Amino acid sequence: MAYSDKVLDHYENPRNVGAFDAEDQDVGTGMVGAPACGDVMKLQIKVNDAGFIEDAKFKTYGCGSAIASSSLVTEMLKGKTLDQALDIKNTHIAEELALPPVKIHCSVLAEDAIRAAISDYRSKNMTEADGYNACKSAA
Amino acid sequence: MTDLPIYLDYSATTPVDLRVANKMFPYLTEVYGNPASRSHAYGWNAEAAVDLAREQVASLVNCDPKEIVWTSGATESNNLAIKGAAHFYAANGKHLITIKTEHKAVLDTVRELEREGFTATYLSPLENGLVDIEVFKAAIQPDTIVVSVMLVNNEIGVIQDIITIGNICREKGIIFHVDAAQATGKVEIDLEKLPVDLMSFSAHKTYGPKGIGALYVCRKPRIRLEAQMHGGGHERGFRSGTLPVHQIVGMGEAFSIAKAEMAEENARIRILRDKLWAGLSTVEEAYLNGDLAQRVPHNLNVSFNYVEGESLMMAVKGIAVSSGSACTSSSLEPSYVLRAIGREDELAHSSIRFSIGRYTTEADIDYAIDLIKNKVGQLRDLSPLWDMFKAGIDIASVSWVHGTESHREPEAVVA
Ligand SMILES: Cc1ncc(COP(=O)(O)O)c(C=O)c1O
Ligand code: FES
Numbered sequence: 001m002a003y004s005d006k007v008l009d010h011y012e013n014p015r016n017v018g019a020f021d022a023e024d025q026d027v028g029t030g031m032v033g034a035p036a037c038g039d040v041m042k043l044q045i046k047v048n049d050a051g052f053i054e055d056a057k058f059k060t061y062g063c064g065s066a067i068a069s070s071s072l073v074t075e076m077l078k079g080k081t082l083d084q085a086l087d088i089k090n091t092h093i094a095e096e097l098a099l100p101p102v103k104i105h106c107s108v109l110a111e112d113a114i115r116a117a118i119s120d121y122r123s124k125n126m127t128e129a130d131g132y133n134a135c136k137s138a139a
Numbered sequence: 140m141t142d143l144p145i146y147l148d149y150s151a152t153t154p155v156d157l158r159v160a161n162k163m164f165p166y167l168t169e170v171y172g173n174p175a176s177r178s179h180a181y182g183w184n185a186e187a188a189v190d191l192a193r194e195q196v197a198s199l200v201n202c203d204p205k206e207i208v209w210t211s212g213a214t215e216s217n218n219l220a221i222k223g224a225a226h227f228y229a230a231n232g233k234h235l236i237t238i239k240t241e242h243k244a245v246l247d248t249v250r251e252l253e254r255e256g257f258t259a260t261y262l263s264p265l266e267n268g269l270v271d272i273e274v275f276k277a278a279i280q281p282d283t284i285v286v287s288v289m290l291v292n293n294e295i296g297v298i299q300d301i302i303t304i305g306n307i308c309r310e311k312g313i314i315f316h317v318d319a320a321q322a323t324g325k326v327e328i329d330l331e332k333l334p335v336d337l338m339s340f341s342a343h344k345t346y347g348p349k350g351i352g353a354l355y356v357c358r359k360p361r362i363r364l365e366a367q368m369h370g371g372g373h374e375r376g377f378r379s380g381t382l383p384v385h386q387i388v389g390m391g392e393a394f395s396i397a398k399a400e401m402a403e404e405n406a407r408i409r410i411l412r413d414k415l416w417a418g419l420s421t422v423e424e425a426y427l428n429g430d431l432a433q434r435v436p437h438n439l440n441v442s443f444n445y446v447e448g449e450s451l452m453m454a455v456k457g458i459a460v461s462s463g464s465a466c467t468s469s470s471l472e473p474s475y476v477l478r479a480i481g482r483e484d485e486l487a488h489s490s491i492r493f494s495i496g497r498y499t500t501e502a503d504i505d506y507a508i509d510l511i512k513n514k515v516g517q518l519r520d521l522s523p524l525w526d527m528f529k530a531g532i533d534i535a536s537v538s539w540v541h542g543t544e545s546h547r548e549p550e551a552v553v554a
Binding site: 003011014017031033034038039040041042059060061063064066067 | 445446447448449450453483484485488520521522523524525526534539
């Protein structure tokens with residue numbers, strides 16, 4: 001399998017590997033995939049008082065494209081609001097990394113991880129406005 | 140050539156030994172006659188070379204040279220043996236038995252016969268990869284006509300007990316075929332004593348050229364086959380086609396070297412393999428696939444838990460190894476051989492087959508051990524499953540969100 005230079009770069013020098021304490025109030029954690037499918041992605045966001053994602057970390061069990069997708073996503077997330085983050089689509093990730101068709105699902109997984117992390121954060125921090133948003137995005 | 144990885148994939152194929160290549164060369168340019176030409180020296184010389192090679196091949200496996208039929212490789216030998224016997228003896232019965240860990244050249248041949256109306260049993264091996272003799276006995280039916288069991292497995296290197304299986308077949312009058320593509324030069328084969336009717340060989344797994352193989356067809360008892368390739372009636376009608384003399388000469392020379400050097404070579408390779416396993420078995424959560432004792436010294440197949448197979452292969456680009464068999468490594472499916480011995484998908488996915496050969500050095504093994512330890516460590520630092528394992532969480536007990544979101548149809552991407 002030939003990988004693009006961007007995939008290789010993220011794979012060889014993954015950005016923002018690590019974990020936050022999932023119990024912290026300002027942290028949202030998303031874990032998606034399943035070991036039996038060959039891919040598990042754990043994505044965490046740290047959200048500041050102004051509602052911006054100030055930091056993101058990941059750990060991924062999966063192929064090179066899955067590792068690269070999650071590494072890329074941690075970079076894309078920083079500085080975004082939750083609503084802006086929800087606009088990141090798997091197509092953006094796949095295009096940026098030039099993923100071949102058989103690897104598109106790796107980028108889908110990364111998009112799912114973003115959604116899972118945000119919904120975890122929102123369910124922990126149910127202010128009125130956020131609660132409304134969370135319901136809307138779940139619908 | 141300098142940045143090529145270190146070759147540890149001798150079970151996929153081997154380089155042609157230089158001594159073999161040198162023997163082959165004149166048969167392309169000088170002794171180029173057709174061995175079937177009876178009327179001139181070009182033909183006679185070519186025929187003499189073929190006869191010598193036939194003796195060399197027969198000598199490695201201790202059979203009569205008349206029992207050797209040239210083919211294009213073990214794939215063709217397996218097809219000729221299994222289809223040829225099933226078709227010829229179809230009046231005696233319709234049932235075949237093989238094992239789930241056979242090479243695709245056997246499994247797909249049996250599948251094809253099923254499409255033609257034959258029936259088949261695919262036995263599950265024990266967890267160590269070996270056939271359970273009781274299970275085998277129980278699978279035999281009154282109309283079983285052919286049994287096919289490999290001698291050495293290409294993925295996990297285990298050696299099947301073909302003496303016991305063959306004796307049972309002889310007792311019941313069932314034709315017994317053995318795929319020995321991975322066995323020549325690695326284990327002793329004495330066909331005079333072995334209760335085997337048909338045996339497949341390939342040159343390129345034993346330092347000969349690709350595209351040439353042979354099928355042993357037992358004469359006592361006499362085994363009949365329906366030809367699969369029709370034409371000029373070469374090879375006593377078993378397999379028509381002008382003989383590729385240079386390839387045959389190469390196979391003969393390769394097998395003759397194997398006979399002369401295998402004892403010494405296997406002792407040396409065993410030391411290297413044991414060193415490799417001594418190094419890799421210190422890695423936490425590393426599992427050997429297949430029996431260690433009943434196994435050729437050339438093979439080591441190890442699964443590394445909590446790292447994913449494809450990223451592992453990407454990480455170990457400094458060594459040329461296989462995950463699963465070379466024929467299937469382009470698909471994302473975990474190895475069917477590892478599944479058949481009961482390995483769960485995660486472990487099957489993260490397996491590496493190391494196969495050691497004639498030109499492997501101790502430095503190669505040291506390099507491989509360092510590389511694997513290093514990269515497995517790095518990938519585990521990246522792995523959420525490794526964290527969970529370290530935190531004492533039972534991964535099987537977690538309810539994973541899968542089969543839903545992440546496996547929905549992705550949005551199309553414009554390339
Ligand atoms: C056990 C076994 N059988 C058959 C084959 C096919 O041999 P060939 O490449 O000579 O057709 C192989 C090689 O991949 C093998 O390992
Ligand atoms: S995560 Fe499954 S192939 Fe990439």
